[in-house]
Amino acid sequence: MSAILRGHASTVRFLFGGSVVVVLLGVLAGTIALGGFPVGASLQSLVRGSIGSPDALLSATFVRASPLLLTGLAVALSFRSGVFNIGAEGQLVVGAAAATFVAIRAEQWLDVWTVPVELAAAAAAGIAWAIVPAWLRRRFRVPEVITTIMMNFLATFLVSYLVRGPLQEPTRVYPQSSTFAELARIPTVHPMVRLHWGFVLAILLALFLGWALRHTASGFRIIAVGVNPRAAEETGRIDVDRLTWLVFLGSGALAGLAGGIEVGGVTYALYDNVSPGYGYTAIAVALLAGLQPVMVVPSAILFGGLSAGAAAMQRDVAVPAGFVEFVQALIILALLAAPHIVAFMQQRLARLQAVEQQGAR
Amino acid sequence: MSDRLLDLRNVQKRFGSVVALDGVSLQVASGSVHALLGENGAGKTTLMRIAYGLTRPDLGRIGVGGTWRHFRSPMDALDAGVGMVQQHFSLVPSMTVAENVVLGTRLPFRPTVIRRIVLELAEKTGLPVDPDARVETLSIGAQQRVEILKVLVRDARVLILDEPTAVLPPQQGRELLSWVRNFCTEDRAVVLITHKLEDVRAVADAVTVLRGGRCILTGKTYDIPDDTLVGAMLGAPLEPVERVVRHAPSGPPILQAKDVTLRDARGIVRIRNADFSVRAGEVIGVAGVEGSGHRELLRAVAGRLKPFSGSLVLPQRVGYVPEDRQNDALLASLDLRQNLLLHDAARRRGFLRWKSVERSAESLISAFDIHASGPRAAVDTLSGGNQQRFVLAREISDRPDLLVAANPTRGLDVRAAQYVLELLGKLRDDGMAVIIQSNDIDELLETCDRILVTHAGRVREARPDRDLIGRIMVGAA
Numbered sequence: 017m018s019a020i021l022r023g024h025a026s027t028v029r030f031l032f033g034g035s036v037v038v039v040l041l042g043v044l045a046g047t048i049a050l051g052g053f054p055v056g057a058s059l060q061s062l063v064r065g066s067i068g069s070p071d072a073l074l075s076a077t078f079v080r081a082s083p084l085l086l087t088g089l090a091v092a093l094s095f096r097s098g099v100f101n102i103g104a105e106g107q108l109v110v111g112a113a114a115a116t117f118v119a120i121r122a123e124q125w126l127d128v129w130t131v132p133v134e135l136a137a138a139a140a141a142g143i144a145w146a147i148v149p150a151w152l153r154r155r156f157r158v159p160e161v162i163t164t165i166m167m168n169f170l171a172t173f174l175v176s177y178l179v180r181g182p183l184q185e186p187t188r189v190y191p192q193s194s195t196f197a198e199l200a201r202i203p204t205v206h207p208m209v210r211l212h213w214g215f216v217l218a219i220l221l222a223l224f225l226g227w228a229l230r231h232t233a234s235g236f237r238i239i240a241v242g243v244n245p246r247a248a249e250e251t252g253r254i255d256v257d258r259l260t261w262l263v264f265l266g267s268g269a270l271a272g273l274a275g276g277i278e279v280g281g282v283t284y285a286l287y288d289n290v291s292p293g294y295g296y297t298a299i300a301v302a303l304l305a306g307l308q309p310v311m312v313v314p315s316a317i318l319f320g321g322l323s324a325g326a327a328a329m330q331r332d333v334a335v336p337a338g339f340v341e342f343v344q345a346l347i348i349l350a351l352l353a354a355p356h357i358v359a360f361m362q363q364r365l366a367r368l369q370a371v372e373q374q375g376a377r
Numbered sequence: 378m379s380d381r382l383l384d385l386r387n388v389q390k391r392f393g394s395v396v397a398l399d400g401v402s403l404q405v406a407s408g409s410v411h412a413l414l415g416e417n418g419a420g421k422t423t424l425m426r427i428a429y430g431l432t433r434p435d436l437g438r439i440g441v442g443g444t445w446r447h448f449r450s451p452m453d454a455l456d457a458g459v460g461m462v463q464q465h466f467s468l469v470p471s472m473t474v475a476e477n478v479v480l481g482t483r484l485p486f487r488p489t490v491i492r493r494i495v496l497e498l499a500e501k502t503g504l505p506v507d508p509d510a511r512v513e514t515l516s517i518g519a520q521q522r523v524e525i526l527k528v529l530v531r532d533a534r535v536l537i538l539d540e541p542t543a544v545l546p547p548q549q550g551r552e553l554l555s556w557v558r559n560f561c562t563e564d565r566a567v568v569l570i571t572h573k574l575e576d577v578r579a580v581a582d583a584v585t586v587l588r589g590g591r592c593i594l595t596g597k598t599y600d601i602p603d604d605t606l607v608g609a610m611l612g613a614p615l616e617p618v619e620r621v622v623r624h625a626p627s628g629p630p631i632l633q634a635k636d637v638t639l640r641d642a643r644g645i646v647r648i649r650n651a652d653f654s655v656r657a658g659e660v661i662g663v664a665g666v667e668g669s670g671h672r673e674l675l676r677a678v679a680g681r682l683k684p685f686s687g688s689l690v691l692p693q694r695v696g697y698v699p700e701d702r703q704n705d706a707l708l709a710s711l712d713l714r715q716n717l718l719l720h721d722a723a724r725r726r727g728f729l730r731w732k733s734v735e736r737s738a739e740s741l742i743s744a745f746d747i748h749a750s751g752p753r754a755a756v757d758t759l760s761g762g763n764q765q766r767f768v769l770a771r772e773i774s775d776r777p778d779l780l781v782a783a784n785p786t787r788g789l790d791v792r793a794a795q796y797v798l799e800l801l802g803k804l805r806d807d808g809m810a811v812i813i814q815s816n817d818i819d820e821l822l823e824t825c826d827r828i829l830v831t832h833a834g835r836v837r838e839a840r841p842d843r844d845l846i847g848r849i850m851v852g853a854a
Contacts, residue, residue, distance in 0.1 A: 233725035236715070240722055243708040250681060250705040251697065252722030366391055367435045 044343045053335045062340075065328020066321035074209040076327070079282060081320025083108065083291070085218040086274035087298030088305065088312040089225060090142075094267035096229070096307050098242040099260050103149060103164025104271040105295025106171030107142040111275025113175050114141030116183055116193050116286035119200035119279070130200045135276045142272015143265045145171060150264035154257050160264070168295070179287055192287035202281035212281030219313055221270070226310035238263055271295060300348045319344065381440065382407040382566040383428060383459065383535045388437030390423055397423045398434075399590040405535065405583075410557055410567045412581035412598070414574075416610055416790035418760050419587040421570045422464070425537045428568075429461035430454035441535065452481075460528030461537035464544075465703065466520050468527075470513035474506050478526045495526065502529055503556060514643065518549045536560070537568045542576055543787055546666045546816045548850075554580040572610070572790055574603060586610055611791065630654040631778050631810050632678060637687035639673045647673040650687070651836040653829060655812065657778065660805045662821035662841075663814040665831035666850050672700065672783075674831055675814045679781040692779050692810075696772030700783035700814075706768045709757040713738045713749060713767065716756050720771050737774065745770040762793050769797065779810045786820060798824050818846055 041059065048058045066077050087104040094101035115138040123130045149163035176191075178184075185194040202212040229235035240248040241256050248254045274294065279286055301319050305311035326340035383405040390398040398420045405411045413421045426432040428439060430448030439446050441457045448454045451461070468477050475488070475495040484491060495508040504522045512520060521541060528536060538557070542550035557567050558580050569581060577584050577598060585595040586609040594601070594609040632655040639648040647670040655661050655678075665671030676682035677689060679697040699705035708716055714734045718725070738752035747770065748763050756764060765787075773780055785801065786794035801811050801824060815821050821828055822841045830837050830849040839846050 231729055231731075233722070233727060233729060236718055236725070236729060237722055239711075240708055240715075240719055243711055244704070246704050247706055247708055247719065248722065250699055251707075252719045253681075254723045363433065366393075367433070369391075369435075 040343060040347065043346055044339070047339050047342060048335060051335070051339060053333060058329050058333045058335050061329045061332040061335075062322075062325035064325075065332075066325035071209065072324065072328075074206075074211045076210075076324035077317060077321040078211050078215050079320075080323045081316045082212075082215040082218055082281070083274040083278045083294040084297055084301050084319050085215070085222065085312060085316035086277065087271050087295050088301035088316050089218070089222055089309055090267040090270035090274070091298045091302035092305060092307045092309055092312055093225060093238075093270065094263055095302060096242045097238045097260055097263040098245055099153075099264050099267065100159075100161045101146065101149075101164055101264060101267045101271075102161055102299065103146065103167050103295070104267075104274070104298045105291060105293065106164070106168035107145045107268045107271035108275040108278070108291050108295045109171045109175050110141040110145045111138035111272030112279045112286055112290050113178055113183070113275070114138050114272070115276035115279050116178075116196075119196045120183065120193060123197050123200045127199065131202055131280060134200060134280055135273060138276025138280075139269040139273045142268040142270070142275070144268075145272070146265050146268025150261050150268075153264070154261050175286065175290065176288055183286060185285075190287075193285050196280065196284040200280065201284055202277065204281075210282070212277070214277035214281040218274075218277070222309045222313050226308065229309065271298075297344070300344060303348060380406050382442055382564075383568065384438075384440035385424065385428060386438045386440070388424060388427055388434045388439075390420075390427065390432065390434050397590050398427075400437075401587065401590070401592045403585055403592070403595075405566045405568055407534075407566050408561060408563050409582040410561050410569060410580050412577040412584040413568055413570045413587065414572060414577060414584055414606065414610060415587035416572060416792070418589075418762070419610075420590040421587055422539055424587070425461060425539065425568060425570060428454070428535075429459055429537060431461075455528070455531045455533065458532065458534040459537070460531060460533030460535070462521065462524040462528060462539065462541065464539040466524050468512045468520060468523060470511070472512060473508065474510050474512060474515070474523050474526075475508035477512055477523055478508075478530050480527075482530060484530075494530070498526055498530055502526070503559065504529075517544045518546075518553075521545070521553070534565050535568065536565070537570070539570045540572070541569070542571070542573065544816075546850075548666055550576075550816070551579070574606060577606070578603075588612055607791075630656050631692045633688075633690045634678075635688045637677065637684045637689050639670070639677050639682060640685045641673055646685070647834060648677070648831070648836060649834040653836060653838060655779070655810050657810050658805055658808050659827065660801065660811045660813065660825045662825035662828040663812060663831065664818060664821055664828055664846055664850060665814075669831040669850070670834050670836075671814055671831040674829070674836065675700075675781060675783055675812070678779075678812055692777075694775065694777040694779075696775075696777040696780040698768050698772055698780075698782035698785060700787075702765060702768050707756050707764060710755060712753045712755050713742070714752045716767070717741070717771055717774075720775070741767070741770045741774060762789050765789060766793065766797075769800075773804060773809075777809065779812065780804065781812045783814045784816060785813055786815070786817070794820075818843060821846075 045055050045059060049055050065072055067073055087108055090104045091101065115134045118134040118137045119130060122133070126133050145167055149160045149167060152158035152163050153160045179191045179193060183193045185192060202214050204210060204212050205216065229239060237248070237254050237259055240252055241254060241259055245256045249256045279290065283290060297319055301312060301315045305315035322340050322344060326337040329335045330337050381404045385401065385403040387400045387402055388398050389400055401420065401424055403424065413425065415421045423432060427434045430451045430453050439448060441459055446457050469480065475491045478495050479486065479491045484494060492508045495506070499506050504526055506519060506522050506526065512523060515523070521544065541553055545553060554576060557569065561567050569576065571577065581598045583596065584598050584601065584606065586593045586606060588610060634651055634653050637648065637651045638646060641647050663671050663675060673682055677684060678691070680691050680695050681697065703709065708719060714731065717734055717738050718729065735752045741747065742749055742752065745766050747766050749759050759767065769782070769785065785797050789797060798820070801813065805811050813821065813825065822843060825841060828839050828841055828846055830839050830846055832849055837849055839849055
């Protein structure tokens with residue numbers, strides 16, 4: 017599986033070279049036309065809702081990109097070390113729940129420390145949720161792909177219970193927590209926009225991780241283990257079990273943090289479906305970024321923009337958001353196939369050249 | 378061309394700007410063992426990968442049993458009756474022998490059925506395997522038999538073996554070659570890729586020599602003297618191997634094993650109560666048949682396997698060239714700089730200084746004549762021999778007190794092998810202790826001061842005497 021994922025560094029360059037946007041819009045236009053909706057108006061609405069104005073960027077696209085960015089980093093980091101953490105979704109929602117708990121129960125005596133503690137609690141909850149599959153992997157070699165998915169379901173139902181039980185709002189009418197007080201909210205970067213400092217934090221984390229993977233000894237160990245754990249252990253004498261365990265927990269922390277930032281900076285409350293599948297989209301975000309932390313930033317913004325634009329399109333022209341999800345899925349398929357298609361074409365070319373040379377003789 | 382079971386005509390293949398095969402033809406008669414001889418990079422493996430449908434030729438025709446074929450994949454080749462066992466096995470470690478053998482065939486995947494099929498096949502072909510054993514628990518020799526059965530279960534008439542004896546200890550290598558001889562009945566043929574003359578002499582009816590992607594020589598084995606074959610392989614006459622002068626070890630003991638017992642990953646005792654010591658400035662050989670414990674012994678002296686009991690004192694810095702370099706020593710998709718860093722990855726702290734790493738990689742490339750486009754070349758763009766040289770260069774680059782190397786000349790052509798052996802002698806003279814494990818006893822006799830022979834978990838020291846070592850290895854002394 018990891019071998020499939022690694023061939024994409026070069027495709028990433030191609031995809032972010034601009035051509036991807038053109039292709040993407042073309043495919044989307046075709047899809048919308050097939051669905052019988054007005055293409056021009058739909059695309060206009062998509063662009064307006066995502067990048068059409070400073071407000072669209074700062075209050076929609078970047079806001080939606082934030083949780084994708086952090087969970088995308090969580091996925092990229094773990095995949096790079098050969099840990100297939102598919103559980104960012106579950107780690108995110110328990111992170112959201114933990115942050116909500118702090119925000120609602122401890123805001124009075126934590127005062128200005130509420131937000132930091134809230135985010136720390138979110139990260140800790142993400143770690144706690146990752147510990148179970150990480151331990152099962154380390155102790156019994158249970159494949160984490162399966163256990164993390166299972167943990168996702170547990171997390172979703174746990175939140176369902178919490179918003180109808182211990183964390184339900186005082187009137188006991190709605191299945192959600194009470195709204196966060198001002199002190200428990202992550203401040204926005206400017207009073208006029210919805211964009212909060214969590215987005216900036218996420219970008220800083222992406223830059224830091226990208227730098228650390230490349231320029232520190234620990235980062236190199238993570239990459240080495242991801243490429244070939246046997247050689248890492250036998251030649252590099254790296255304790256692979258310990259390293260992948262730590263990366264797994266780190267990945268959980270990032271995903272948990274995403275949940276904290278989402279409730280603290282956007283929703284200001286916990287409810288069912290607090291995540292519309294961010295943790296799953298994160299896998300696509302990380303793959304499109306070629307598992308490179310810095311590239312996760314544009315990748316998350318692209319997906320955030322698509323999602324913001326899709327919402328606008330649904331609102332303005334009544335085109336179902338599913339169309340955009342369909343195109344997102346196409347991107348992933350194209351991404352996985354591209355290296356193989358390129359290799360195939362190169363092989364064909366070599367054969368043609370040989371035949372021509374033969375003919376010239 | 379009825380008696381030509383496999384018929385390759387004017388095959389050409391380029392990889393980028395490199396011409397791997399420049400119009401090679403090969404006719405393999407039915408009932409014959411045909412050796413394909415040549416140095417590393419001569420194009421032997423590429424030619425056979427084309428015959429097996431793994432690589433598509435740029436030009437040329439492939440005929441099997443009198444009809445021209447067009448292979449899109451190994452499946453097509455197998456359907457036509459051509460099967461190949463590659464140098465690097467492709468088995469599923471966690472599955473059983475029987476499951477591996479029938480994997481990808483149209484046979485029903487029911488345990489009892491496949492078990493019977495594999496047992497019958499093993500019986501019929503004379504390749505003993507335990508159908509219920511998981512592949513990861515098998516020795517290399519047994520894994521090779523599974524690979525051969527995988528091909529035979531698909532009724533292959535042409536069996537291609539890529540350097541099959543390279544991975545085996547001498548006795549098992551001879552057994553395999555005599556099996557090949559028996560397998561080759563009227564309607565079958567074997568192509569044996571090798572760079573060992575003795576393999577050719579032992580079993581081949583016909584031989585073809587490739588050099589630089591061209592066919593240099595082809596004919597009946599008994600018509601061609603050794604000198605002609607070697608000349609065709611190398612292109613120039615070979616200097617005689619210089620016998621390393623032995624001298625008494627001078628330094629203090631740097632490695633001491635007292636009553637050491639070793640267990641493998643499955644907890645099976647592989648070495649029992651071993652006592653030995655190694656001094657600085659000594660070359661120690663390790664010899665043993667498959668499963669005798671030599672593999673565990675080597676990993677232990679390299680510090681990669683902790684003794685189950687007893688005391689094993691190792692020097693601070695140990696260089697290690699493992700047996701399976703591709704899987705155990707290299708990060709194939711990463712570049713030479715990164716692979717250089719792998720050497721002491723666990724001990725490194727803080728920040729990486731890429732510039733100085735790049736300079737070190739550059740100096741290794743020039744000092745060891747490694748053919749690579751530069752320090753930023755990915756390891757998998759290097760040929761096997763160059764990868765090997767790189768691993769060795771890396772492991773001695775920081776002047777370790779002890780170098781442990783498994784089969785240091787495996788996969789190398791004659792010239793490169795000679796270079797490596799001379800280098801090891803030089804390191805010894807500079808005061809490094811060297812431990813070499815090899816399946817080639819003559820190689821050990823040429824280079825080693827003392828030899829440790831493993832047999833059934835016991836370690837015995839022997840003076841360099843071919844007969845004595847051979848007898849200890851098989852348990853006759």
